[in-house]
Amino acid sequence: MKTLIANGKIPLAKHYNEDRSVKWSVKDKLLLGLSLSEYLAQAFRNPLNWLFAVIFTFGGYVTITRFVFGLGYVTHSSYDYPWGLFLGFGLFVMVPLSASGFMLGTTVEVFGRDDFKPIERLALLNGLLGYLFAVVFLQVDLGQPWRLIYPMFVSLGPAAVLFLVAWHVATYLSVQVAELVPAFAEMMGMPKLKTFIKSMVLGLTIAGIILSTLHQGALGALFTYAPGKVHPLWYSAPFQWFHFFVSSVFAGLSMLIVVSTICKKTMAWRCDRNFLDNLDKLTLGLAKGATLALITYVVIKIIAIAHDGDWGYLASGWGQWYLLEMGAGVILPMILFTVSIRNNLPGLARFAAFIAVLGIALNRLNTALFTFNWKMYQEIPHWREVMICITVYSLYIVTYRFVLYRLPILYTWKKDEEAAS
Amino acid sequence: MKAMNRRKFLKGSLLGGVAASVVSKSKNANASASFGGYPDAMGVLVDLTRCVGCRSCEAACNKEQGLPAPAKPFDDLSVLDHKRRTSEGAYTVVNQYEITGQDHPLFRKIQCNHCNEPACLTSCFVNAYTKTPEGAVIYDPTVCVGCRTCMVACPFYIPAYSYSSVLNPVIKKCIFCYDTRLKFGRPPACVEACPREVLTFGKRKDLIKIGNKRIANHSDLYEDHIYGENEVGGTSWMYLSSAPFEEVGFDTHLGTQPILSYVKEFLTVVPMVLTIWPALFAGFHLLATRKDKQKKEEKSEI
Numbered sequence: 182m183k184t185l186i187a188n189g190k191i192p193l194a195k196h197y198n199e200d201r202s203v204k205w206s207v208k209d210k211l212l213l214g215l216s217l218s219e220y221l222a223q224a225f226r227n228p229l230n231w232l233f234a235v236i237f238t239f240g241g242y243v244t245i246t247r248f249v250f251g252l253g254y255v256t257h258s259s260y261d262y263p264w265g266l267f268l269g270f271g272l273f274v275m276v277p278l279s280a281s282g283f284m285l286g287t288t289v290e291v292f293g294r295d296d297f298k299p300i301e302r303l304a305l306l307n308g309l310l311g312y313l314f315a316v317v318f319l320q321v322d323l324g325q326p327w328r329l330i331y332p333m334f335v336s337l338g339p340a341a342v343l344f345l346v347a348w349h350v351a352t353y354l355s356v357q358v359a360e361l362v363p364a365f366a367e368m369m370g371m372p373k374l375k376t377f378i379k380s381m382v383l384g385l386t387i388a389g390i391i392l393s394t395l396h397q398g399a400l401g402a403l404f405t406y407a408p409g410k411v412h413p414l415w416y417s418a419p420f421q422w423f424h425f426f427v428s429s430v431f432a433g434l435s436m437l438i439v440v441s442t443i444c445k446k447t448m449a450w451r452c453d454r455n456f457l458d459n460l461d462k463l464t465l466g467l468a469k470g471a472t473l474a475l476i477t478y479v480v481i482k483i484i485a486i487a488h489d490g491d492w493g494y495l496a497s498g499w500g501q502w503y504l505l506e507m508g509a510g511v512i513l514p515m516i517l518f519t520v521s522i523r524n525n526l527p528g529l530a531r532f533a534a535f536i537a538v539l540g541i542a543l544n545r546l547n548t549a550l551f552t553f554n555w556k557m558y559q560e561i562p563h564w565r566e567v568m569i570c571i572t573v574y575s576l577y578i579v580t581y582r583f584v585l586y587r588l589p590i591l592y593t594w595k596k597d598e599e600a601a602s
Numbered sequence: 603m604k605a606m607n608r609r610k611f612l613k614g615s616l617l618g619g620v621a622a623s624v625v626s627k628s629k630n631a632n633a634s635a636s637f638g639g640y641p642d643a644m645g646v647l648v649d650l651t652r653c654v655g656c657r658s659c660e661a662a663c664n665k666e667q668g669l670p671a672p673a674k675p676f677d678d679l680s681v682l683d684h685k686r687r688t689s690e691g692a693y694t695v696v697n698q699y700e701i702t703g704q705d706h707p708l709f710r711k712i713q714c715n716h717c718n719e720p721a722c723l724t725s726c727f728v729n730a731y732t733k734t735p736e737g738a739v740i741y742d743p744t745v746c747v748g749c750r751t752c753m754v755a756c757p758f759y760i761p762a763y764s765y766s767s768v769l770n771p772v773i774k775k776c777i778f779c780y781d782t783r784l785k786f787g788r789p790p791a792c793v794e795a796c797p798r799e800v801l802t803f804g805k806r807k808d809l810i811k812i813g814n815k816r817i818a819n820h821s822d823l824y825e826d827h828i829y830g831e832n833e834v835g836g837t838s839w840m841y842l843s844s845a846p847f848e849e850v851g852f853d854t855h856l857g858t859q860p861i862l863s864y865v866k867e868f869l870t871v872v873p874m875v876l877t878i879w880p881a882l883f884a885g886f887h888l889l890a891t892r893k894d895k896q897k898k899e900e901k902s903e904i
Contacts, residue, residue: 251768258765260689263750291883293891324748324763324771331728336745338729342865343751345872347727383887391879395872402868406725406755406861409853418864422871 194453194595196370210368213586233575240572243565247321255565262553262560264322266570269549271318274542275311276350276400277425280433282308282357283386283393284470290386297466299459302364302590303444304437309357310584311436312350314577321569342402349396356389367594368587394426401425404548412552414494414503415544417485427481430474432541434467435514438534444591451585453592461527468518468530471537475515482507499555506547510540638836639718643737644784645806645838646793647813648711650850651823652800655682655696655709662795663694663713666779685851688712690764693776694792701845708843710850711800713792714739714760714776715830716838721861722752722761730773736785737806737838738778746772757834757856778838806838813842835860 196204205214212220224230247255256265285304288294320326332338332347359378366375378385401421404411408418417424444452445460486492494500517533520526550560585591661676663669670691674681682698689695694713701708720739723731728745731752748771753761761775779790789803802812813828829847830840833856841852848854 249768251766252771253765253767256765258763260687260753260762261759263753263763287883291887291890293887293894324750324765325746326748328728328745328747331745331747336728336730336742338727340869341725341727341751342868343725343749344727383884387880387883387887390883391875394875394879398868398871402865403751403754405864405868406721406751407757408861408864409757409856410754419867422868 194589194592207369210587233579236572236575240568240575243568244321244572246565247569252322252324255569256563257560259560261557262550264549264553265560266550266562266566267318267322269546270542270570271322271573272315273400273545273549275315275318277397277429277432277541277545278436278538279308279311279315280393280397280429281305281437282360282433283389284430284433285437286360286386286389288470290382291390296459297463299456300437300441300463300467302361303441304433305357305360306581306584306588306590307437307440308433309354309361310577310581312354312357314573314580316350316354317573317576318570321573342399342406346396346399346403349392349399353389353392353396356385356392359385360389361588364588364590367589393429397429398422398426401548407553409556410554411548412494412499412503412555413489413491414486414499415548415552417489419488420481420485423481424478424485427474427478428541428544431471431478431537434471434474435534435537435541438464438467438471438531439538442531442534444585448582448585448591451591455593456591464527464530464534465522465525468522468533471534472515472518472522475511475518475537479507479511479515482511499552502547502552506540506543510536510543514540639806639838640733640735640737641807642735643718643806643838644778644803645716645737645809645840646790647802647804647809647828648839648841649800649802649816650708650710650841650843650845652798653696653709653711654798655679655698655707656797657681657696658795658797659711659792659801660692660694660696662791663776664692666782666791667693669693682709688714688760688762688775690762690766690774693774697851699845699850701849704845708845708850710841710852711792712758712760713839714778715758716776716778717834717860718836718838719834719860719862721755721757721834724860724862724865725751725755727751734780734784736778736780738780738784740777740780741773741775743770743772748772755861757853757861806836806840809840813840816842832858834858835863 215223243255252258259265281304285297285301288297289301320329323329328335332344333351338344360382362378363375366372366378399422401424404416405418405421408416441460441464445457449457486495495504514533514537517529517536521529521533550562554560657676657679664672664676672691682696685697686692686695694711696709696711699708699710716733716737716739718733720731720733722741723733723739727749728747730742730746732740732742734740748763750761750763750773752773753759753763761773764771764774778784779788783790793801793803802809804812810828810831813831817824817826817828823844825843825846827847828840828842829852830837835858841847843850843852
């Protein structure tokens, strides 16, 4: 793409061409204003696409075998570890990293911080796609995925935590789609649709806060069903939901910093000045929010240990693992964030965000897999399970990139021509 | 939220005598922490001191439930060399435990304990589980989505899943022979098959009396505890042992609270968030944007 821009191609960002003689068709918009051969040529030039091709060929095959031969073929069919990587990674890691949508929605729409607008849409998209692919992971894991709607319409178990998760994730997905409709409407030239959504944006955002608070917390509360199975250091009946909720706040913000960094590095051609010029300042702004959440998280984690009387466990091997997770995954990024804010170092904040993302992934995997059944043996996932996870995650990245290239997320759609039509 | 309602519901029923009969039939009532179990629930008392590990119960269960033939026949006792758990092909298994200070091993039969307040039932988001008034925890495979939360929730590691099935994988576990026997007042197949009277079938409250009597009469033989009388809110299947329970593979750290009580702390948060958040955040919005509004108004006045 860089080469094409050097040759005078301008990435498509408006309804008409330069001299206003041609209105771009949907096909032009999809091909970024390139001809089909140009588009394919630039896709083939990208080495990342070749890596994806290998992953999809092999991993796609393995994923199909899951649906042809059943879960028993791709996992170890463990009765003791009913949840493996599909949920441990796909659901419990993806969802907190997608909390950015409601965080930035709240910042901009509820608190009126319009200075965060350049990154709001990226946050919303990060949320939407994260949830969407968490559901894809769930569909791979469910024994009978075609019954996904049963808890909604066929047989209801409203007292179960998972019931709340199912309803909230489904509702929140629709809320997030609605929140991103304006971007789609701009690109497709449907101003009325955009106005309609804009008229209810506050309601949507507050709905997003409620749904996110509850289902982020509910994912933690799911583990309160297993008091003897999750290690006490990762388990706290009264605080579990709060741990998961608070950690999702800095997880979402850190993920947004990471994603925006990747966008800036790999697709600067698609970002406009509004995004690029503000990014350093916004990164530090996000870092501030993340630091506050990190401090809250550390405090509530200590309170939980004190409340449950788990101090003794800290001296055990599991305790050292716990201290490593807290030290490297929470306290280290907290310190780095603070240093970066004080000294105005957005680069350091990006590094800290990357560590925080890994830290939160470790926390969720610890809760769901590593310390689960801590009195028993350790389950090692089947290689096919790992392969499917890599495949679905690659699909997530490809989808993410596809949308970012096209919808006005990182750039602003040029409005002036709308009047002409 | 739901659980709170039920609790109130039950409290009300204690006051109103007539209402009590209606509530006890309420399907949801068994999810409340103040629910001590159905009054006429049946159960089984397992006396480990009598078991010789012949595996007759396993064979009877296999036949009654139409399960696939095992790799090794039921009279092959070499399977006792390894610890086993319930699986999609075996709803009950017998394990052998060497006891320090005793010249003979103890054998322990494992199956669903049919909790008074089952964790599997309370964790199920499609209501596939039912605790019947007869005491059985039964399962409806036609609504199961296959999330396997019940397997995570069960403190006894009982529910198994037929992972090998592609089109219709379901939870597999002991259902107290509900469909074929318990419903008609008959004991489950394993109880009938036992040659040593290890298993005593009866009303749960009577079994507790029997258990206490045995302990009192032979205090030198038995541990002074009926496992399952109070564990996780009480179970329909209960155990007597001559060795400390942790030495026979029992989890003695489960506590007496039903699993649901650990989840309730979150469930009570739900209605608060649902009702308080909208007003709170709408208020924040008004506060945060009031200066912008004032500016706008000032501008329009000018």
